[in-house]
Amino acid sequence: MDSSSDGSMAAQSAPDQTEDDQAEPGPKGLFGRLFSAFSPAEAGGGALSPQDRAFAIAQSSLTLPGIANLRRLRVDDVAIPKVEIVAVPVDIGKEDLVAVFREHGFSRLPVYRETLDQPLGLVLLKDLALQHGFNGNGSFDLKTLLRPLLYAPPSMPIGVLLQKMQRERVHMALVIDEYGGVDGLVTIEDLIETVIGEIEDEHDEVEGPLWTLEKPGVYMAQSRTPLDEFEAEIGLRLRREEEDEEIDTLGGLVFLRTGRVPVRGEIVPHESGAEFEVIDADARKIKRLRVRLPGAVAAPVGGRALPAEQPLHSG
Incomplete structure (x- = not known):
């Protein structure tokens, strides 16, 4: 052509x-x-x-x-x-x-x-x-x-x-x-x-921590966040079904709930009462999620709630 x-x-x-x-x-x-x-x-x-x-x-x-x-x-x-x-x-x-x-x-x-x-x-x-x-x-x-x-x-x-x-x-x-x-x-x-796997170049933004606490009960998290670590942090079990045991990441859990890659801005409810808002995604994968825990205030395990601007975990 x-x-x-x-x-x-x-x-x-x-x-x-x-x-x-x-x-x-x-x-x-x-x-x-x-x-x-x-x-x-x-x-x-x-x-x-x-x-x-x-x-x-x-x-x-x-x-x-x-x-x-x-x-x-x-x-x-x-x-x-x-x-x-x-x-x-x-x-x-x-x-x-x-x-x-x-x-x-x-x-x-x-x-x-x-x-x-x-x-x-x-x-x-x-x-x-x-x-x-x-x-x-x-x-x-x-x-x-x-x-x-x-x-x-x-x-x-x-x-x-x-x-x-x-x-x-x-x-x-x-x-x-x-x-x-x-x-x-x-x-x-x-x-x-x-x-x-993903190829990063000089135009890609450097990824920050796996998750941060924006305000009590609301987290910004990368999709590759390990589920077991995040569950320990929030004090809430997110794996509910038998098939969830095969998934290791937060993004994988959301994918299973929708059966597809959700679009930016989409809110995916969880049976625990938590909500996952898709902040960044493309046609192939979820990149970042906002996680809202049930209830107005949710302190991490051990009561280590930190200011919103301070990262909780550096990965």
Whole structure:
């Protein structure tokens, strides 16, 4: 797909991105060899039941990454939804484009004509800087900077898309629905993180303590907070059901209660009377939670209530 392509190619490209891509010729590369190393029996025996797939998503999002996720998870399990995609129109000016890159800290952005359902390609910050930065001269035309995008159906295994990204040297793909419209976006970093865990770069904020006491009975906690430690701190048992014994983190507990990754701002009630408010989350995992304990005031075990600004645990 070149810079002269129009949005109609999205609908044409989507049907070609099927699970048959596993049989495409050519060198497999590192990810291809890793993906092939797992036979269907080892990877779970073909298609998973909805319950098994939900459990696989929970494991990859909230606990352990692993190479088996290349077969277990689909593109729609890791893609960010359409409403969260940061993209720019093809007629955007240079200064406005620089402002978008600066505001969001991304290194590449999708480019569209009129609406996001008419994608044209990809613009890289590196290309913009090399051609129009460093006191560069000349008129600005975003079309001359466009690079091709990949398209993938929601049901494609993430291992197949990872091979395709490696082979075609494209690090971003749009998820296309059955009608040819854009449904989400996934990057090569999103896929690799399901195997090796979260990748932090210089733009990521440094994580603070596992939890802090905002005010009596209200905690701000990271989703990776160990359940047993947090239960000891608040003096309340949160594991209630037998299946809860398999979950080790606060985020995992909330995931089980909802059966999915809840969205930002969502409040998840707990049978103990506590409430979990999702403060930060993406399409794949919960990041931070606000925990409201039952009752107006709840002192930690041992009566060690501290001022709201003072962290209770440094992890």
